């Protein structure tokens with residue numbers, strides 16, 4: 001932990017760390033939901049869906065890494081027990097019981113929409129706490145989630161046109 005680097009986040013750092021740990025739980029669950037979804041997917045345009053789900057899984061894992069590194073910079077500890085993921089998560093885990101591509105897409109779209117709202121709300125709070133580094137990081141993640149939602153909805157639209 002860099003002392004001055006952590007200090008500039010100010011008194012709100014604790015709250016920011018807690019928010020980021022909840023988001024970290026979301027990202028790990030999103031990662032697994034995409035990862036396992038890509039493996040079980042069946043139905044129209046299967047290869048396209050699998051490719052997109054795998055790509056998003058990798059992005060979510062990247063997001064988890066970005067959050068964890070920033071949590072440490074601020075003097076916090078990233079969640080160290082996976083049992084905490086479902087307890088701390090905002091958006092939860094949607095078990096892909098039905099492997100049909102349209103069901104998987106619908107579940108993951110719902111997850112992205114939840115993530116977009118969570119990160120958007122985080123930006124509003126971080127603005128008040130004046131932590132520009134975390135703000136920038138969360139904004140970058142939000143941009144990715146917006147792209148994810150669009151990619152999935154485009155796929156859904158194309159599949160339904162068949």
Ligand code: FE
Nearest residue numbers: 027059060063
């Ligand atoms: Fe993400």
Ligand code: FE
Nearest residue numbers: 112144145148
């Ligand atoms: Fe995403």
Ligand code: MG
Nearest residue numbers: 052055148151
């Ligand atoms: Mg994509």
